[in-house]
Amino acid sequence: MQQRDLANGKIWFNEALLTEDPNACFDIAYWQQQDRVIGSAQGRGTTWFIKGEKTEMALRHYRRGGLFGKLVADSYWFTGWQKTRSLQEFSLLQKLHEQGVKVPAPIAARAIKSGFTYRADILQQKIPHSQDLVGLLSQQTLSENLWHQIGQTIAQMHQAKVNHTDLNCHNILLEQQQQVWLIDFDKCYQQSGKGWQQGNLDRLLRSFNKEVTKRNIHFNQDNWQALLAGYRAK
Ligand SMILES: Nc1ncnc2c1ncn2[C@@H]1O[C@H](COP(=O)(O)OP(=O)(O)O)[C@@H](O)[C@H]1O
Ligand SMILES: [Mg+2]
CATH class of the missing domain: 3.30.200 (Phosphorylase Kinase; domain 1)
Known part of the structure; x- marks a missing residue:
């Protein structure tokens, strides 16, 4: 730098x-x-x-x-x-x-x-040819494999000890509808210990549920379970 x-x-x-x-x-x-x-x-x-x-x-x-x-x-x-x-x-x-x-x-x-x-x-x-999860899920469902990958990517971020204090479905991008990216790290920081990881996941789930109510996005409990399975597998 x-x-x-x-x-x-x-x-x-x-x-x-x-x-x-x-x-x-x-x-x-x-x-x-x-x-x-x-x-x-x-x-x-x-x-x-x-x-x-x-x-x-x-x-x-x-x-x-x-x-x-x-x-x-x-x-x-x-x-x-x-x-x-x-x-x-x-x-x-x-x-x-x-x-x-x-x-x-x-x-x-x-x-x-x-x-x-x-x-x-x-x-x-700039992540090329990307769309945020809300935009994408307004139009279509995602494969189980992609939900898995989203969980894996979040787990990798947590393994790097990064607390994403604004983890929501607007801050997850999909490139070409297949590669998962995380964005918007303003006010985020590294942290050790436990507890905050679950906090990130809780916030993300709330944001999916909010968009279901607001925009009727394609999201259900199976999708969330697939995301969690990917998260735990990492
Ligand atoms: N690196 C990037 N590559 C592609 N799109 C991006 C990138 N950064 C931001 N965007 C787009 O801009 C939007 C707003 O950016 P973001 O960094 O989340 O700022 P904020 O939510 O604070 O306004 C994102 O939801 C995304 O659609
Ligand atoms: Mg944002």
Whole structure:
């Protein structure tokens, strides 16, 4: 990982994946001018998809949700560069990626300080030809084998001691409807001990059930049992 110091901030990046200017790569206008924006997705904010020289990328600005977010939309209290949301997520993705867990490779992260607070951005590898589980399950069922694989991928993440504090069916992607990827590691962290793993699974089950009510997605108890079987087999 390379680091670049700015007057009021820092940039961390992987030069094997980013050949463009690290100072400009978090600026959506920079990519628009070159006609390299290939799409976007709407979550808390907008995630932009960009055609980089090395790989397709996903660009996200860190934003708060909820009521508090209406007051301070994208500012976070600064307590050191190591603790910024962007560097934390970058480092966690790097660890998981190195251990062979299917997560996007981190490409670049930035934090810019103003007074006691900072704003942050992250650039990651875009998972090609992917769809999130909610989108997919709105249209079709998944094979038992795929449910198994989802469980296995979660188990691999847990073996790397990573607590995904927002594990829900929007944060699981399927590439070409066959390869499972986990995304959205903002605020996630490594943890030892027991208990929190079950917490991740409980949250995921709640999110499936919620989408059944909301969108009538294809999900039933057999699917969940297949996921758990895959999880335990790993
Ligand atoms: N690396 C990626 N590759 C492909 N799609 C992505 C990637 N990161 C995010 N997305 C898409 O953008 C959506 C929102 O991104 P996410 O990181 O989950 O942010 P949030 O949920 O905080 O808004 C995801 O549900 C997914 O559809
Ligand atoms: Mg998300």
